[in-house]
Amino acid sequence: MMIRPYLYTLLFLFLTVVFSIAIGSVFIPPADLGRILIGWLNKAAFSEPLKTFSFIITDIRLPRTALVLLTGAALGGSGAAYQGLFRNPLADPYLIGVASGAGLGAVLAMSIKWPYSFWGLMAVPAAAFIGALLTVVLVYSLARIGKTIPTTNLILAGVAFGSFATALTTYLMLRSTGELHRAITWLNGGSSQAGWGPVLTVLPYLAIGLGLLLLSGHALNLLQFGDEQAQQMGLPVTRARTLILLAASLATAAAVSFSGIIGFIGLIVPHVMRLWFGADYRRLLPLSLISGAGALLLADIIARTVMAPQELPVGIVTALVGVPFFLWVLRRAKNQGYW
Amino acid sequence: MLRIENLSVSFGMRRVLTDVSLEVNSGEVLALIGPNGAGKSTLVRAISGVIPLEKGRIHSDYVSGSSVNLLSLSSVQRARSLAVVPQAASMPPAFTVWETVLMGRTPWLNFLGQVSASDEAIARLALQKVDALDLSARRVGELSGGEQQRVLLARALAQSTPILLLDEPTSNLDLHYQVSFMETVSALARRDNLAVLVAMHDLNLAARYTSRVALLVDGKIKAMGTPLQVLTPELISIAYHLPVQVIPHPFADVPLVIPGNTAPVKTP
Numbered sequence: 001m002m003i004r005p006y007l008y009t010l011l012f013l014f015l016t017v018v019f020s021i022a023i024g025s026v027f028i029p030p031a032d033l034g035r036i037l038i039g040w041l042n043k044a045a046f047s048e049p050l051k052t053f054s055f056i057i058t059d060i061r062l063p064r065t066a067l068v069l070l071t072g073a074a075l076g077g078s079g080a081a082y083q084g085l086f087r088n089p090l091a092d093p094y095l096i097g098v099a100s101g102a103g104l105g106a107v108l109a110m111s112i113k114w115p116y117s118f119w120g121l122m123a124v125p126a127a128a129f130i131g132a133l134l135t136v137v138l139v140y141s142l143a144r145i146g147k148t149i150p151t152t153n154l155i156l157a158g159v160a161f162g163s164f165a166t167a168l169t170t171y172l173m174l175r176s177t178g179e180l181h182r183a184i185t186w187l188n189g190g191s192s193q194a195g196w197g198p199v200l201t202v203l204p205y206l207a208i209g210l211g212l213l214l215l216s217g218h219a220l221n222l223l224q225f226g227d228e229q230a231q232q233m234g235l236p237v238t239r240a241r242t243l244i245l246l247a248a249s250l251a252t253a254a255a256v257s258f259s260g261i262i263g264f265i266g267l268i269v270p271h272v273m274r275l276w277f278g279a280d281y282r283r284l285l286p287l288s289l290i291s292g293a294g295a296l297l298l299a300d301i302i303a304r305t306v307m308a309p310q311e312l313p314v315g316i317v318t319a320l321v322g323v324p325f326f327l328w329v330l331r332r333a334k335n336q337g338y339w
Numbered sequence: 340m341l342r343i344e345n346l347s348v349s350f351g352m353r354r355v356l357t358d359v360s361l362e363v364n365s366g367e368v369l370a371l372i373g374p375n376g377a378g379k380s381t382l383v384r385a386i387s388g389v390i391p392l393e394k395g396r397i398h399s400d401y402v403s404g405s406s407v408n409l410l411s412l413s414s415v416q417r418a419r420s421l422a423v424v425p426q427a428a429s430m431p432p433a434f435t436v437w438e439t440v441l442m443g444r445t446p447w448l449n450f451l452g453q454v455s456a457s458d459e460a461i462a463r464l465a466l467q468k469v470d471a472l473d474l475s476a477r478r479v480g481e482l483s484g485g486e487q488q489r490v491l492l493a494r495a496l497a498q499s500t501p502i503l504l505l506d507e508p509t510s511n512l513d514l515h516y517q518v519s520f521m522e523t524v525s526a527l528a529r530r531d532n533l534a535v536l537v538a539m540h541d542l543n544l545a546a547r548y549t550s551r552v553a554l555l556v557d558g559k560i561k562a563m564g565t566p567l568q569v570l571t572p573e574l575i576s577i578a579y580h581l582p583v584q585v586i587p588h589p590f591a592d593v594p595l596v597i598p599g600n601t602a603p604v605k606t607p
Contacts, residue, residue: 218452222442224431228389232425233498234418234446279433282452 005277009290013069016297020065021057023301025309028053059195066199067258068300068314069293070206072265074255076292077213078248079266080273080285084220085244086154092266093252096158097139098132099263100165102256105131107169129205129253135161136249198258209251210289216244217282224279262296262315264322269295340365341386341421341502341534342406346395348378348385348558355381356558359395363534365501368525370545371538372569373555374579379538380426382555383506386536387423388414399502418446422495424488424505432480436490439479440466443497465496469523485516492520496527503528505537509544517541521548546570546593554578570594 022033036054039046040062046054079092086096093099109127139161143153219240222230231237255262270288277287296314299321303312341363348356356378363369371379384390386397388410397409399420409417422443430439443465444458454462466472469489479487488508495503505524509517525548528535539545545552546566554562554569556578562569575583575596582599589595 215451218445218448218450221434221438221452222445224434225442226429228384228387229423229425231389231414232387232418232421232423233442233494234415236414274433278435279431280438 002277002283005273005283005287006290009273009287009294013290013294013297016294016301017065017069019301020068020297021061023305024056024061026053026056028056033057063196063199064300065297066196067202068297070199070202071255071259071262072293072296073210073289074206074251074292075262075265075296076269077210077285077289078251078255079292080270080281080288081213081216081220081244081248082266083270084223084281084284085241085248087224087226088154089271090155090267092264093132093248093256094162094261094263094266096136096154097160097162097165098135098158098249098252099256099261100162100169101135101138102128102132102253103261104165104169104172105129105134105253106257107172111172111175124257128257129250131165132249132253132256133246135165136245202254202258205250205254209247209249209254212243212247213251213285214289216240216247217280217285219244220281220285224281260313260315262318264318265292265296265299268318268322340400341536342398343386344396344398346382346385346397347393348381348390349393354558356385359555359558359560361553361560361563363502363536365534366529366532367551368528368535368537368549370549370552370566371536371555372540372542372545372552377555378558379555380506381558383423383504383536383538386504387421388417415446418498418500420500421502421504422498422500424491424495424503424508426506426508426510430479430487430491432478434479435475436466436471436477436479436482437462437475439490440493440497443494446498461499462493462497465493468496468527469493484511485513485520488512488516488520489523492523501533503533503535505535505539507538507540509539509541517544525549542570542575542596543588546595547588547591566593570596 021037022028022030028036032050032053036046036050036057040054040058075093082091082093082096082098083089085091106124106128108131109124112123139154139157142157142161145153219230219235222233222235223237223240225233227237227241230240252266269292270284273284273287273291277283296318299317300314303314303317306312343362344360346356346359347354359378359382361369371382373379381390385392386409392410398406399409400406409421412420434442440462441454441458442452444454444462445452447458448454463472466475469492471486471489471493474482474486474490479490482490488511492505492508495505503524508524509520512520521544524535524537527533537545537549549566551564552562552566552569553560554574561578562574570585571594572583572585575581575585579598581601584597584599585594586597587595
């Protein structure tokens with residue numbers, strides 16, 4: 001068992017979490033930061049000015065950090081799973097249209113005026129999940145030729161359906177009046193919804209989805225040999241595939257439902273982990289999860305600071321880093337099947 | 340022992356295998372020969388359970404002592420009684436040899452694939468048997484065709500099954516590796532009492548390293564028996580549409596098939 005990759009990635013995640021809490025439009029001295037966190041855990045009361053600082057930390061920065069962390073973990077983990085499942089270095093939740101499908105589902109749910117209660121909030125991730133799942137099934141069956149799923153078909157079908165879903169999403173947003181602003185910010189990956197509500201809402205979905213993915217490393221390893229060999233080695237292929245697909249879509253849907261569509265994290269992070277620490281999915285999945293969280297936190301910090309006080313949508317930051325990387329992967333995948 | 344009874348397979352409207360029956364005894368290597376498109380690979384895949392049968396039964400007496408239909412088993416149970424060495428095609432290049440061979444232990448592991456010390460010992464032994472232990476740390480993508488084929492054999496051996504199916508394992512190997520690969524396979528069959536079925540193209544390699552030969556033409560078994568019984572000029576020239584001569588091997592007690600030119604053959 002190699003410990004070092006986990007140490008590096010966890011250290012990266014820890015640092016990004018600290019910076020994410022410490023950095024913001026209001027400067028809070030590091031000493032106060034520590035005191036507030038300890039006090040928050042002990043449920044102590046503060047006097048001014050610590051009281052305001054405390055509110056900023058515990059009710060704004062902490063929940064936001066938690067939501068970004070969970071989203072990044074979901075994107076990194078499900079990206080690794082999709083790449084393994086489709087045996088395709090270019091697959092990620094965004095490319096094969098799952099995120100767009102989830103987005104469509106979420107906007108559909110938002111266009112219905114749910115009461116602003118806990119269950120009203122729960123309806124959005126549920127709809128995003130259904131949208132994601134339907135997209136997977138649709139793209140999968142469109143790309144399928146006989147028993148094989150050719151890479152090109154998969155990406156073409158995914159991109160095509162993704163554009164369709166995005167167009168439909170835009171149309172729905174233009175038609176609905178009230179929730180429009182919320183929907184636009186949401187779609188660009190601005191997780192501007194404050195408070196702990198969203199975090200608690202996505203948590204069960206992510207716990208199940210990512211939990212199942214973490215158990216699927218060995219099955220994904222076997223699937224790299226192709227379905228036939230995997231079955232000959234004793235893997236119940238259909239069951240394993242379905243389970244992984246459901247788990248990855250659940251995680252994607254949960255991430256997308258509160259944080260919007262954030263591309264490229266699910267593509268970049270698993271590739272870097274694979275290049276650095278090897279192709280074993282039992283290691284790759286947890287590492288992608290941890291580093292996905294760290295990478296998105298880093299992108300979020302950049303998005304908050306480069307144009308402060310204005311905020312960039314985090315999707316723009318990940319794309320600016322992601323596109324060059326994506327092109328590089330594309331070249332690499334063409335030159336050698338060494339991923 | 341592996342026994343196949345009246346096995347038929349169709350792809351859509353096309354009959355690929357018709358009433359194939361054969362038996363492979365423990366400790367024996369049976370060569371499955373036949374021209375391209377005769378259905379050799381399909382037969383191997385059908386026996387391993389990855390394509391549906393139209394009809395037929397596949398029996399083994401290893402599982403419970405009495406005869407068991409392999410297709411009624413779960414994929415895990417089947418993978419405990421039967422391992423496949425696929426055609427040297429797609430192996431994920433990024434895994435190491437050691438990781439690849441350990442994956443052969445899958446039917447004996449839990450869903451997480453946690454390996455014990457004894458699993459590692461079995462994998463190491465499998466690598467030793469094919470003389471590839473020194474490749475352990477290498478990535479599969481860096482290996483030559485011959486080395487990859489030995490790794491696939493080691494992976495199948497690590498499955499610890501009494502039955503072994505090999506699909507054209509020597510097709511991509513040079514002369515030296517062809518001979519040493521088949522020597523390894525026939526030695527393993529005898530020593531570990533395995534029932535081995537090898538689909539192959541090289542008739543002379545089949546004659547030298549297998550105890551019996553089954554000739555498959557157009558999805559039907561045309562002949563089965565010792566190499567001397569099956570590798571006759573009549574049977575081979577009709578099956579392959581090529582005149583052949585068969586002469587005694589200069590230093591082994593087996594036939595040697597020498598192909599002629601591709602003139603049309605008259606059916607006697």
